[in-house]
Amino acid sequence: MDLNLNGRRALVTGSSAGLGEATAKLLAAEGAAVVVHGRDKDRTEKVAQDIRNAGGTATTVLGDLADDEAAAQVARAATADGPIDILVNNAGFYRHLSWAEAAPDEWRDTYNVNVVSGVRMIQHLVPAMRERGWGRVITIGGGLASQPMNTHPQYNATLAARHNLAVSLARDLKGTGVTSNVVSPGAILVEATKDLVTEIGPARGWGNTWEEIQPNAVNALIPNDQERFGDPDEIAGAVAYLCSDYAQYISGATIRVDGGLIRSAF
Structure with missing residues (x-):
């Protein structure tokens, strides 16, 4: 299937690794000119x-989207070679904290990075999409938005906010030719996921090696119809589809890519 992304320009935030990297590479393979964003010069340039x-x-483009002026500079640099047609708000972070450990400052910082940073890029780039009558805004959310864990509550809450703002934006873009949607990953096997599962696995009796821990972690944490963790390219595929002309009638939607997650068992 030709997604007809030739001639489109895409900015994928946080694309120097993980889901963002996979998404940037797939959009480029489908013909889009991609702006790879990160904070580490070497990692970002390697992806490009x-x-x-x-x-x-x-x-x-390099810059910290949690800072107003730095985010503005990222937007200016991203549009130096032409307007951005596709914005993938992927950048974010989390720390694995308990409720007792997640102090108010941690909540504020996480919200700024995971929510307000995306708002900054929307406000910088979407008005021009509206004027041109075509655009795609894809927010990377997550299943923890609706099925939160008992740990890192500050992160769970920001995912819910990301889902909410994407739908609100879709309503605001009514009739403009610009769509706003969420891709909601399940547990995708990126480095951070593997690190988390490896950290908590021995204490939960799942084993001591990755080969022992992985199947037990899937069964205990993310029982799903595919009986495995997801792959970053599977998230990238959903994003690429939503960027295409085939998805023009999809807006304000949440596309779950979680293997048919049955329940959250944290």
Whole structure:
């Protein structure tokens, strides 16, 4: 299927690793000119070079989206070669904290990074999409928005906010040709996921090696119809579809990519 992304320009925030990297590479493979964003110069440039080596088009922008002026500079740099047609708000972070450990400052910082940073990019880039009558805003959310864990509550809450703001934006974009949707991953096997599961696995009796821990973690934490963790490329595929002309009639939606998650058992 040709997603008809040739001639489109996409900014994927937080794309120097993980889900963002997979998404940037797939959008480029589908013909979009991709702006790879990160804070680490070497990692960000490596992703862009990988795209160019594969025959795609990629540039880089560096900056901390949690800061107003730095976010504005990222937006200016991202549009230096032309307007952005596709904004993938992927950047975010979490710390594995208990309720007792998640102090108010941690809540404020997490909200600023995971929610307000995305709002900054929306406010910088979406008005021009509206004027042109075409655009895509994809927010990377997560199943913890509706099935939160008992740990890192500050992170769970920001996912719920990300889902909510994406739908609100879709309502505001009514009739403009610009859509706003959420891709909601389940447990995707990126480095942070593996680190978390490996950390808590021995104490929960899942084993001591990754080979022992992985199947037990899936069964205990994320029982799903596919009986496994997801792959970053599976998230990227959902994003790419929502960016295409085939998805013009989809807005304000949440696309779950979680293997058919049955329940949350934290």
